Amino acid sequence: MKGFRKYLVLPLLIAVLVISSLATGGAAKAQSAAADLIIVQNVPEVEVEVDGASGEFTLKALHVYEDGHFTGTSENLEWSSTNKSVASVDSEGTVTVLGKPGKTFITVSDGSFTDEIAVQVKPDPAAKTAKGKPPVKSTVIKGEGDRYNVVENAVAGMSMEEKVGQMLMPDFRNWSGKNVTAMLPEIEKLVKQYHLGGVILFRENVVTTEQTTKLVADYQKAAEKYGMLMTIDQEGGIVTRLQSGTDMPGSMALGATRSPEITENVGNAIGEELAALGINMNFAPSFDINNNPDNPVIGVRSFGEKPELVAELGVAYTKGLQASGTAATAKHFPGHGDTATDSHIGLPEVPYDLERLKAVELYPFQKAMDAGIDAIMTAHVTFPKVDGTKVISKKDGSEITLPATLSHKVLTELMREDMGYDGVILTDALNMQAIADHFGPVDAVIRAVNAGSDIVLMPVGLESVANGLYEAVRSGEISEERIEASAKRILALKLKRGIVKEETPQPLEQKVANALQVVGSVEHQQVEREASEKSITLVKNEGVLPLAPNPQDALVVVGNVYSDELYAGLKARHENTVWIKKDTLLTEQELAQVQAAKAVVVGTRTSTVSQRSPNSGQMKMANQIIAATDAPVIAVGIQNPYDVMAYPEVDAYLAQYSFRTASYEAMASTILGELSPTGKLPVSIPDLTGVSLYEYGHGLTY
Numbered sequence: 001m002k003g004f005r006k007y008l009v010l011p012l013l014i015a016v017l018v019i020s021s022l023a024t025g026g027a028a029k030a031q032s033a034a035a036d037l038i039i040v041q042n043v044p045e046v047e048v049e050v051d052g053a054s055g056e057f058t059l060k061a062l063h064v065y066e067d068g069h070f071t072g073t074s075e076n077l078e079w080s081s082t083n084k085s086v087a088s089v090d091s092e093g094t095v096t097v098l099g100k101p102g103k104t105f106i107t108v109s110d111g112s113f114t115d116e117i118a119v120q121v122k123p124d125p126a127a128k129t130a131k132g133k134p135p136v137k138s139t140v141i142k143g144e145g146d147r148y149n150v151v152e153n154a155v156a157g158m159s160m161e162e163k164v165g166q167m168l169m170p171d172f173r174n175w176s177g178k179n180v181t182a183m184l185p186e187i188e189k190l191v192k193q194y195h196l197g198g199v200i201l202f203r204e205n206v207v208t209t210e211q212t213t214k215l216v217a218d219y220q221k222a223a224e225k226y227g228m229l230m231t232i233d234q235e236g237g238i239v240t241r242l243q244s245g246t247d248m249p250g251s252m253a254l255g256a257t258r259s260p261e262i263t264e265n266v267g268n269a270i271g272e273e274l275a276a277l278g279i280n281m282n283f284a285p286s287f288d289i290n291n292n293p294d295n296p297v298i299g300v301r302s303f304g305e306k307p308e309l310v311a312e313l314g315v316a317y318t319k320g321l322q323a324s325g326t327a328a329t330a331k332h333f334p335g336h337g338d339t340a341t342d343s344h345i346g347l348p349e350v351p352y353d354l355e356r357l358k359a360v361e362l363y364p365f366q367k368a369m370d371a372g373i374d375a376i377m378t379a380h381v382t383f384p385k386v387d388g389t390k391v392i393s394k395k396d397g398s399e400i401t402l403p404a405t406l407s408h409k410v411l412t413e414l415m416r417e418d419m420g421y422d423g424v425i426l427t428d429a430l431n432m433q434a435i436a437d438h439f440g441p442v443d444a445v446i447r448a449v450n451a452g453s454d455i456v457l458m459p460v461g462l463e464s465v466a467n468g469l470y471e472a473v474r475s476g477e478i479s480e481e482r483i484e485a486s487a488k489r490i491l492a493l494k495l496k497r498g499i500v501k502e503e504t505p506q507p508l509e510q511k512v513a514n515a516l517q518v519v520g521s522v523e524h525q526q527v528e529r530e531a532s533e534k535s536i537t538l539v540k541n542e543g544v545l546p547l548a549p550n551p552q553d554a555l556v557v558v559g560n561v562y563s564d565e566l567y568a569g570l571k572a573r574h575e576n577t578v579w580i581k582k583d584t585l586l587t588e589q590e591l592a593q594v595q596a597a598k599a600v601v602v603g604t605r606t607s608t609v610s611q612r613s614p615n616s617g618q619m620k621m622a623n624q625i626i627a628a629t630d631a632p633v634i635a636v637g638i639q640n641p642y643d644v645m646a647y648p649e650v651d652a653y654l655a656q657y658s659f660r661t662a663s664y665e666a667m668a669s670t671i672l673g674e675l676s677p678t679g680k681l682p683v684s685i686p687d688l689t690g691v692s693l694y695e696y697g698h699g700l701t702y
Contacts, residue, residue, distance in 0.1 A: 034063035037113035042148045045492035048140040055097040061108050068157030069225040072500040078109045087119045097138045151491045155484050163487040164469045165195025169457050179204040183218035191222040194466050198229030209244045213515045216278035227499040234270055235284040237658045245273045246524040253535035253657035255304035255682030260316035262531050267317035269524040271324025276518035280499050281327040285317040287364040288335055293642050294609050300657050304682030307360050311367035318373050327497050330368040332379035335361030347434040353385040375424040378405040380434035393438040411452035424489050426455035442468030449478055454486035532662035536670045537679030538700040540653040544632035546673025549598050556594055559603030562638050562659050566603045569668025584617040585624055595629050605638040619646035676702045
């Protein structure tokens with residue numbers, strides 16, 4: 001009997017397992033079944049632009065689920081147009097407006113659900129033209145109804161932890177002492193556990209094009225429901241993270257060109273390279289005004305010292321960047337330019353009242369907002385005349401002013417209410433000492449969120465910060481409405497920029513192949529070359545430039561390691577060139593080399609006020625050379641244009657603004673007369689007593 005029971009139980013157990021499996025599978029299938037199909041461009045937060053030249057725009061589709069979350073869908077879709085003489089649509093959703101007045105509905109179907117969006121073409125009364133076909137204006141008319149409130153519906157279906165997760169943006173620069181260049185199981189677990197909305201990448205993470213593309217794809221694969229903001233600081237110039245990308249000159253070099261067109265091209269090229277790698281958000285450009293020569297953290301990261309120049313070129317860069325599909329970020333609000341302290345190591349102060357701030361520091365940010373910039377990054381700087389709130393420092397118990405990053409008056413009352421900004425606000429890195437020294441990690445994040453930040457960047461201690469935020473919401477210290485408002489803005493940005501979890505992601509091989517075509521392309525190198533060449537600024541010339549040495553004439557280049565490519569550029573053009581690698585006083589033997597030269601080129605590179613002092617090694621060396629030889633001495637400010645303050649008696653001085661290869665090449669060509677300098681100073685240069693040496697806009701040529 002026992003044996004019979006044994007054989008009877010086994011089939012029953014199998015039957016139960018099969019039925020259970022079928023039931024579970026059926027439930028999973030029902031749960032994963034889409035509840036609707038939506039054209040992305042019908043979502044109110046998503047803008048639609050018809051390309052003026054081609055008359056084209058591309059529609060995308062979403063599957064929306066019962067809980068409100070959504071995924072991008074592209075397989076097994078059928079696109080059609082009800083009036084093909086007005087506009088046609090191909091199988092990929094690309095619409096071509098054909099120019100005939102009328103109206104058509106573009107429809108998409110997946111076999112179960114359908115959606116449509118209208119295109120209307122009318123004669124354009126505002127456009128004037130000669131005889132012939134009158135110009136027309138194309139308008140995309142969105143659908144209406146609750147089904148299109150995708151962002152609101154998604155947030156309504158999210159748990160509190162998921163909403164908080166959208167607001168967290170850590171870095172995984174290193175793990176267990178090694179650079180993170182590939183996805184690790186531990187990181188994948190954290191992405192899922194904390195429902196991370198984004199990650200910031202650094203130079204340690206982005207080594208080659210193939211490796212970066214795979215790493216970014218793996219982050220997106222690790223995300224559960226929503227696409228991740230994959231971000232980076234790729235400003236150009238001294239803040240360049242990609243190791244395989246085109247090394248564009250920085251903002252001050254662009255300021256020297258005075259060209260919105262060149263600046264827009266640089267922004268667009270940077271955006272195209274990031275997009276090809278899967279990096280969808282750039283923490284650039286800087287809208288800070290460098291009106292303080294002693295600023296240790298902004299400097300050549302700024303377009304210049306005039307609000308109008310910074311605004312014009314910042315908006316141009318933003319336009320180019322966002323045209324590539326990459327989200328742009330204006331930083332560092334309300335302005336980090338007029339400070340003499342680096343917020344990475346201390347807490348700077350900007351002492352001006354609101355009237356002055358609106359005329360100067362805030363002016364470029366307002367223009368960025370008006371131009372529709374995607375995000376704004378805060379500054380860890382105090383503005384006591386905007387918010388004089390005092391708090392007790394956890395570093396030493398002293399009383400300090402609340403920095404802008406943590407100020408409700410600055411982020412909500414000033415930026416949102418007064419200036420009318422409704423995009424994403426994110427903090428600067430919360431591990432910087434201006435914040436980390438004075439506030440606890442959890443306290444800083446709670447303050448930042450209550451101040452109005454949507455994303456907290458690089459919080460210190462992901463687990464403790466996440467749990468601290470959960471508890472703050474549960475206790476009412478942070479309202480659920482405050483969290484929901486941020487989640488909505490973040491999801492709106494993701495939809496706007498196409499940052500959506502895809503049902504069928506593009507195969508990695510295709511992504512890599514495309515990235516290899518785009519990153520470092522010949523076209524982008526040409527943009528880099530033009531920007532570099534147009535930026536070189538001839539500040540002083542006592543009749544010694546351009547140099548025209550005979551083959552037997554010796555040229556000597558003197559400078560530290562940052563002069564290596566300057567030497568290489570001159571050596572390639574004039575064989576009899578030698579390099580004295582030095583940044584201190586020369587020896588007698590080295591001075592003899594200098595004295596025997598037809599001309600001497602001195603390269604100086606500074607990033608701090610102390611390096612620029614006449615008492616620093618580089619500057620003592622430069623003045624020693626000027627005094628020791630009758631030959632022309634040409635100095636090059638490799639990074640900062642202010643270096644000439646320390647050696648004003650030099651025969652000629654040029655500003656380069658960038659230590660990237662194309663800038664060195666442009667400088668070598670300029671020194672030898674292959675190029676005529678056209679750059680204009682984007683800042684004024686004082687002497688050591690504060691009296692003006694060279695005015696803003698000054699620039700010589702041949």
